[in-house]
Amino acid sequence: MAELKTTAAEMVAAARARIEEVETKDLIAMHDDPDVVVVDIRDVRERQRSGFIPGSFHAPRGMIEFWVDPDSPYYKDVFGQEGKKYVFHCASGWRSALTVATLQDMGFDAAHLKEGFSTWEKQGGPVDFPDQKD
Template sequence: MSLAKGFKDLLAEANAVIDVISVHDAEQLLEAADVAFIDLREREELAQGTIPGAAHVPRGLLEFVADPESPMHNPAFDPAKRLVVFCASGGRSTLAAKTLHDMGFLKVTNMVGGFQAWAEAGAPVDPLRDV
């Protein structure tokens, strides 16, 4: 049995509508007050560290945490801010950026290459979080 849409189809659809940013350009936004970094990796992945100041939201909870009507809402999801989403290598954050776009977040950007590319570029990393 074949799926009507596989992950490659979903990624292609997402990439057709979302904005992307390089690690270098994302690093330039690190201190901007109107930007929020959102780490979509699982809790265990935080042992590698994270981008300084990033809010952690596992991908599986994104819709609940982003929606201001939800009791789980995280104020990091401010529609007035530019949201820079990332995961380990970019797949989950691509789909998350599309989901946020569909929810009405107009200033959402996926960081290409994810945390792996960030760390490999020598960009600042907050050390181990309490996992």
């Protein structure tokens, strides 16, 4: 196999150096803020297995650029809300760092949960499971 020009770890480090990272305790404190939109980019199976942040919007990683772009046929209105703070998360903060860096390149302002969902429940954040929803 040919040697990579850039490793995944280097890409994540470069993304983290230029995006806003939100600590878990700070996002827990913002959880009930109506001006904060938490976006979960994990796979649906991850959400089923480990739960999700109540009120979070699920946007699979593979579609996020298209869902954010108002010119895309896949655009989602949730991403067009003025005055909202968008905080993206994955399991450990790697995918969300890359996602937010890409969205910044597109001109979409967002932050990400630095350590991901892996620390959310451990630090007292509420968790829902799909079978608990009405």
